[in-house]
Amino acid sequence: MMAQSANEPLTRSVEDYLKGIYRLSSTGLPVSTSDIAELLGLSAPSVSGMIRRLSDQALVEHVPYRGVLLTAAGRRVAIRMLRRHRLIEAYLVGFLDYTWDTVHDEAERLEHAVSEVLIERMAVALGNPRFDPHGDPIPDSDGRIDELVYTPLAEIPGGETVEIRRVATSQAERLRYLETSGLIPGTRVTVTRHQPFRGPITVSAGGREQVIGHELALQLLCVRSEAR
Amino acid sequence: MMAQSANEPLTRSVEDYLKGIYRLSSTGLPVSTSDIAELLGLSAPSVSGMIRRLSDQALVEHVPYRGVLLTAAGRRVAIRMLRRHRLIEAYLVGFLDYTWDTVHDEAERLEHAVSEVLIERMAVALGNPRFDPHGDPIPDSDGRIDELVYTPLAEIPGGETVEIRRVATSQAERLRYLETSGLIPGTRVTVTRHQPFRGPITVSAGGREQVIGHELALQLLCVRSEAR
């Protein structure tokens, strides 16, 4: 139950766990061991073990059999990792010819290795961007992050026109598909038709019609767009 | 005694050991356990243990109580790390406002995290440089490295004029001192006087006279420069 008084360096694993728990915390409810295990591709006992260590370092609050919540310190770390990851993605795309489908893995390793100084240099080089290439918000250096509320394309009623703002997948294949379909952040699309029972939806974007599976349409986050 | 058939990923530690052993191999003689321990700041038994593991993976050749030599595979890894380290240094200095005294530590961590793709992108962005900011040669992507033979400034006789080509230290303090003294790769200096018994030497560079300690003068690697 001791706080992590000094800034002992955190291991790569600890950083990954905290980032993962943060991502699973969107509902505000405690995060289950099995969800963490699933997300990180580890066994449940491994996660139980790490939760104990995280709890010892006051990075999470754990109620046995009930789940974990990040402490303020844990959340700080998680958000710092998010900032790093997203800035690295933006930098690689902006300056080193990466495409949005290839940056994820590279950022996943670099985020543990870059210094605070380097991250801030990258941010400056990019002009302190607020979003990464997938439309994910980049926390500022004080850890503030504006999680805008978007509506999945799958839930937009027929007839409406929306703008895609964020693409919530890191799977390279899907991203490549979306790229070639022109369904990227900034694109305005009009929902033409919904097939029933979570079937595919038809949209028109940039003059052409496209059919998108329901699952994918859940990952295209949109805002009702004003006429422009 | 099995070769490392597939490319199992190497750990950070293994990469650091191989790089260290490479650096200690300049004479061609087997490298001693204690020299490795000293360089990496580890205990001798720790090094003995790692040597066994490296030897199992056919990355070094070990004769007990006699020392280690890199195998071809081990040397390939070491040179790849050198390429990474030096390209990262060059990139950070060239594109992200790092100075030559601050770049070492950052590169030390990044070299283990960057992918082959990223390294080659950096190389292209830099125009495939042959030297890093300290004048250290950057191996090409096939592992070829031209180790030019330089003469330490400490061994240049009085009266001669030479050009500094390489600065063989990574200590930030020394680098900052050299920077402010203008003693950087590319500078032409004339040796004015040698104090006896490894005393300081006096040089004139860019119009002004400077006194340099013997130890530091050993780290300034020069070529007899043609008049230009």
Next chain:
DNA sequence: CAAAAAATTTAGGCTCGACTAATTTTAGCC
């Protein structure tokens, strides 16, 4: 509401890579 199923934790084991203490080998010296 009790039994089965699912989730979680505990128990015990493994590898990596570090350590200290003890032992063995080599090297230097009279």
Next chain:
DNA sequence: GGCTAAAATTAGTCGAGCCTAAATTTTTTG
């Protein structure tokens, strides 16, 4: 050539972070 000092290795320990198998707790359900 034998003795000592230095170098290297072996022995034994430890924490991190993973695993599987077994035990425990919670949840679901007939």
